[in-house]
Amino acid sequence: MTFEPKIVGFLCNWCSYTGADLAGTARIKYSPNIRTIRVMCSGRIEPTFIIKALFEGADGVLIAGCHPGDCHYQEGNYKALRRYRFFKKILPQYGIEEGRVRLEWVAASEGERFASLVDEFTEEIRNLGPLNIKESIKKAMLDDVIPHAESEHHKGGDANEA
Amino acid sequence: MKLKTGIYWGAGCGGCDVAVLDVHEKLLAVAEKMDLLFWPIAMDFKYDDVRARADGEFDIVLYNGAVRNSENEEIAKLLRRKSKVLVALGACAHMGGLPGLANFHTREDILNRVYLESESTVNPEGVIPQERWKKGEEELELPRFYNTVKTLDQVVEVDYYIPGCPPVPSQIISALTAVWEGALPEKGSIIGAGTRTLCDECPRNKEEKEITIFKRPVEMIPEPDKCLLEQGLICLGPVTREGCGARCINSNVPCRGCYGPLDGVSDQGMRMLGALASVLEPKEEKEIDALLSQVVDPLRTFHRFSMAASILRRKKV
Numbered sequence: 001m002t003f004e005p006k007i008v009g010f011l012c013n014w015c016s017y018t019g020a021d022l023a024g025t026a027r028i029k030y031s032p033n034i035r036t037i038r039v040m041c042s043g044r045i046e047p048t049f050i051i052k053a054l055f056e057g058a059d060g061v062l063i064a065g066c067h068p069g070d071c072h073y074q075e076g077n078y079k080a081l082r083r084y085r086f087f088k089k090i091l092p093q094y095g096i097e098e099g100r101v102r103l104e105w106v107a108a109s110e111g112e113r114f115a116s117l118v119d120e121f122t123e124e125i126r127n128l129g130p131l132n133i134k135e136s137i138k139k140a141m142l143d144d145v146i147p148h149a150e151s152e153h154h155k156g157g158d159a160n161e162a
Numbered sequence: 163m164k165l166k167t168g169i170y171w172g173a174g175c176g177g178c179d180v181a182v183l184d185v186h187e188k189l190l191a192v193a194e195k196m197d198l199l200f201w202p203i204a205m206d207f208k209y210d211d212v213r214a215r216a217d218g219e220f221d222i223v224l225y226n227g228a229v230r231n232s233e234n235e236e237i238a239k240l241l242r243r244k245s246k247v248l249v250a251l252g253a254c255a256h257m258g259g260l261p262g263l264a265n266f267h268t269r270e271d272i273l274n275r276v277y278l279e280s281e282s283t284v285n286p287e288g289v290i291p292q293e294r295w296k297k298g299e300e301e302l303e304l305p306r307f308y309n310t311v312k313t314l315d316q317v318v319e320v321d322y323y324i325p326g327c328p329p330v331p332s333q334i335i336s337a338l339t340a341v342w343e344g345a346l347p348e349k350g351s352i353i354g355a356g357t358r359t360l361c362d363e364c365p366r367n368k369e370e371k372e373i374t375i376f377k378r379p380v381e382m383i384p385e386p387d388k389c390l391l392e393q394g395l396i397c398l399g400p401v402t403r404e405g406c407g408a409r410c411i412n413s414n415v416p417c418r419g420c421y422g423p424l425d426g427v428s429d430q431g432m433r434m435l436g437a438l439a440s441v442l443e444p445k446e447e448k449e450i451d452a453l454l455s456q457v458v459d460p461l462r463t464f465h466r467f468s469m470a471a472s473i474l475r476r477k478k479v
Contacts, residue, residue, distance in 0.1 A: 043440075094477055
């Protein structure tokens with residue numbers, strides 16, 4: 001079976017989600033691998049959301065917000081950019097490729113750009129392969145069990161659910 | 163009637179045990195109400211003493227330290243069975259604490275580093291600890307050194323948590339008082355700490371934050387009245403539970419997050435990353451990156467005490 005990446009897309013309400021909507025109404029075809037989540041502002045996206053998405057099975061996370069200077073809330077997209085740059089820096093410390101997360105600016109008029117971005121990012125993630133982080137963490141704990149058979153309450157690895 | 167009490171240390175430093183003693187003369191009042199049946203750091207007890215007790219015989223057991231090896235886990239399970247109330251005492255039992263930073267490595271990395279590679283190691287035969295050792299009639303067993311450090315509640319059910327590295331002694335007393343007065347809160351609660359952030363109890367002056375430089379505590383003597391974060395020191399106050407009395411802050415040292423996250427926060431480290439990035443001054447990618455390059459080892463700084471309790475729990479291998 002070929003690998004189909006799961007991508008979570010966090011799109012800001014004012015520009016990028018509208019841009020994605022435009023791609024839809026203009027009937028532009030793009031890769032179906034993205035699951036979009038509308039947030040009010042790219043500045044609302046917390047690093048926790050991204051980690052949670054990756055942990056729960058996403059192979060990549062795309063964040064899209066208004067172009068610099070265009071934020072509906074003045075500063076939200078700058079916050080998003082700073083969080084993104086910081087997040088990219090720490091991802092390798094978790095053993096995760098930094099290319100699995102991407103931030104882009106997509107305006108309400110850029111339906112076509114949104115579609116091609118999703119296609120491009122899907123291919124990037126396809127090349128990186130599946131992330132499978134939950135499984136790999138679980139696997140790393142498989143041997144964390146009480147080893148000696150004569151030990152009291154020797155039950156195996158049931159207490160080590162990831 | 164006296165409370166049958168046990169205190170145990172798993173993968174910890176003994177600081178929590180010392181914090182119990184640090185209640186000073188109040189210890190006498192405590193001793194009047196408590197019968198210490200198990201406290202390996204202070205008195206000579208054997209595991210068989212605990213095994214000989216009836217299930218649920220201990221009224222309260224304070225477990226400090228993380229679960230780092232199979233002995234820790236075995237005793238955690240034993241104590242769980244023998245106790246009515248099991249309390250995770252201190253940051254290590256609560257969130258993995260400093261030992262949890264080992265989750266950025268594997269068991270193999272750590273054993274190699276400690277027994278083969280470190281600059282002060284002399285081990286020409288390359289001896290590494292074994293779980294079993296046999297010579298003639300003699301046979302010895304060592305506990306298994308785990309690949310991943312765990313919090314206490316990842317191996318047994320925990321009734322209450324007393325956070326801190328170490329917990330403030332007076333809060334240990336108030337937790338014990340709650341037990342003998344039967345005034346315990348809902349199961350699973352954090353006791354001996356508040357519900358707001360450390361910033362709420364921090365006495366320093368705080369203004370609009372626009373960070374332009376990062377420094378480490380060794381590089382400067384901070385101004386005593388100004389927010390440490392505003393002076394470029396990474397202070398985990400914004401993402402850490404109050405309750406310590408701002409001990410570090412009042413010693414002119416930034417908060418390292420030992421009291422753990424607030425209610426409803428699943429990942430203290432990620433929370434800090436988000437909070438800190440929000441208050442940086444630069445808006446251009448290049449300037450942002452230049453500023454961020456001044457942060458030494460950000461992930462371990464943000465997860466200093468909470469890595470084992472974070473969403474990912476360990477580094478991917």
